[in-house]
Amino acid sequence: MxxxxxxxxxxxxxxxxxxxxxxxxxxxxxxxxxxxxxxxxxxxxxxxxxxxxxxxxxxxxxxxxxxxxxxxxxxxxxxxxxxxxxxxxxxxxxxxxxxxxxxxxxxxxxxxxxxxxxxxxxxxxxxxxxxxxxxxxxxxxxxxxxxxxxxxxxxxxxxxxxxxxxxxxxxxxxxxxxxxxxxxxxxxxxxxxxxxxxxxxxxxxxxxxxxxxxxxxxxxxxxxxxxxxxxxxxxxxxxxxxxxxxxxxxxxxxxxxxxxxxxQRVLQRLRTVEPKQLQTATFRATRVHCPQCHRSRSWFRHQRACAICGEAVCASCGREWSVPGVTPAAFVCLHCFCPKGMAPHLGVARIIFCSHFARRLGKNEQLREEHVQLDQLDAAVHGAELLGRPERNVETARVPHTQRLGRTVGTVVVALLRH
Missing domain, CATH: 3.30.530.20 (START domain)
Structure with a gap:
């Protein structure tokens, strides 16, 4: 039809x-x-x-x-x-x-x-x-x-x-x-x-x-x-x-x-660019690293210059546009095509994931701080127990954290009862 x-x-x-x-x-x-x-x-x-x-x-x-x-x-x-x-x-x-x-x-x-x-x-x-x-x-x-x-x-x-x-x-x-x-x-x-x-x-x-x-x-x-x-x-x-x-x-x-x-915006801007500028845009100065993807220049990754801003970017960080009435095709980088689109915008799923990850990270940091405090308390208690004893090698085999936690809490309770 x-x-x-x-x-x-x-x-x-x-x-x-x-x-x-x-x-x-x-x-x-x-x-x-x-x-x-x-x-x-x-x-x-x-x-x-x-x-x-x-x-x-x-x-x-x-x-x-x-x-x-x-x-x-x-x-x-x-x-x-x-x-x-x-x-x-x-x-x-x-x-x-x-x-x-x-x-x-x-x-x-x-x-x-x-x-x-x-x-x-x-x-x-x-x-x-x-x-x-x-x-x-x-x-x-x-x-x-x-x-x-x-x-x-x-x-x-x-x-x-x-x-x-x-x-x-x-x-x-x-x-x-x-x-x-x-x-x-x-x-x-x-x-x-x-x-x-x-x-x-x-x-x-x-x-x-x-x-x-x-x-x-x-x-x-x-x-x-x-x-x-x-x-x-x-x-x-x-x-x-x-x-x-x-x-x-x-x-x-x-x-x-x-x-x-x-x-629409790109084609309107390209209509105002002179055809000579479109032809010579490829031969402008290049960069060592692409300003958009930050990848280094190599023999297998050549760069091209944007016809609007003149910035040298990777060939994959832009595309060619055919302007009606203009013979050469113009190469435009992604930043000139959609400036704010290059910056990542978090969607709803990403926001939920990031907030959940932040909460988990915060809990992990809190647990890590508690573990450090318990380790310090354990070392202090055992250091107090070692006072007055003959000198011996303090470095012993590592024990699980749960056992150390129970031993530390028990020692602290005993110390409080003695006082």
């Missing part, structure tokens, strides 16, 4: 239906926020890594806050962006234009499309527009949208008729601090104007509940915490574990968003 396809609603919505869908969208957003915060507090079941941005995402598995019979997944990660830039990335008009015209000439546009929708999204079409941006709500959108998703090999593709809602929100974090955020909520709805397409196109109609993305500001300016939630119910036949695999694929797509935004 050729994509994108065109799906047109058969009839307009009434005012009552319009109001009902808007009310449903706000309640679904509340459920998405509850799912994101409750699932992220659970222990991480797995992690996903993006090698391009050096970013990790922890995936948490749990149950839906409204319907506990539905399994839910949540991916938590960080992203270097602002709320307006995130809202612009998910603008409906931009996505519809890219999918409708099938723009494959510009690499940035293709990467952007795959990052925001996911490579598993086959088609997307707006059926009804319930509301757009206003002066009071510049990042608002509400509409009924049809999606087509690819499934597992040898399985039929799935389609969704969902209520998509974008808006700014305020989230109360675990520190009881209000933080600004932006939400993209997806909630399946039954629309008479969009019946099942299984007979005509082979799609199996599935459902998603209180799913989407939640972006929340952090204490670090320009850094957002991202929660990607998936509560899907796939109808039809799937192999064992197939639904969980599809949901993990859905939530892990959020890692590609920062990659797409970083690609």
């Amino acid at each position: 050729q994509y994108p396809v065109t799906v047109v609603a058969s009839r307009p919505l009434s005012k009552q239906e319009h109001t009902t869908y808007l009310t449903m969208s706000t309640s679904s957003c509340q459920g998405l926020i509850e799912n994101a915060l409750s699932l992220s507090s659970l222990a991480a079941t797995t992690t996903r890594h993006c090698a391009t941005t050096s970013r990790d995402a922890t995936i948490h598995r749990g149950r839906d806050c409204v319907d506990p019979s539905l399994p839910a997944l949540c991916a938590v990660t960080k992203i270097e962006a602002t709320l307006p830039s995130i809202a612009a990335q998910y603008t409906l008009g931009t996505l519809s234009d890219k999918l409708a015209h099938n723009l494959t000439d510009d690499v940035a546009m293709v990467n952007q499309k795959l990052a925001k929708l996911g490579s598993h999204v086959l088609a997307r079409q707006q059926l009804y527009c319930l509301g757009g941006t206003t002066t009071d709500m510049p990042y608002h959108y509400a509409g009924i949208v049809w999606y087509a998703h690819s499934s597992l090999p040898l399985c039929a593709s799935r389609d969704f008729c969902v209520l998509e809602y974008h808006n700014q929100v305020e989230v109360m974090d675990w520190q009881s601090k209000r933080r600004r955020g932006w939400i993209r909520c997806l909630q399946s709805v039954d629309v008479i104007g969009c019946p099942s397409l299984r007979a005509s196109r082979g799609h199996i109609r599935s459902s998603m509940f209180r799913s989407g993305q939640l972006f929340v500001e952090t204490d670090c300016p320009g850094m957002l915490t991202v929660y990607s939630v998936a509560v899907h119910h796939y109808n039809g036949l799937l192999p064992p574990g197939g639904a969980a695999k599809l949901m993990r694929r859905e939530v892990a797509t959020i890692l590609k968003l920062e990659k797409a935004m970083a690609t």
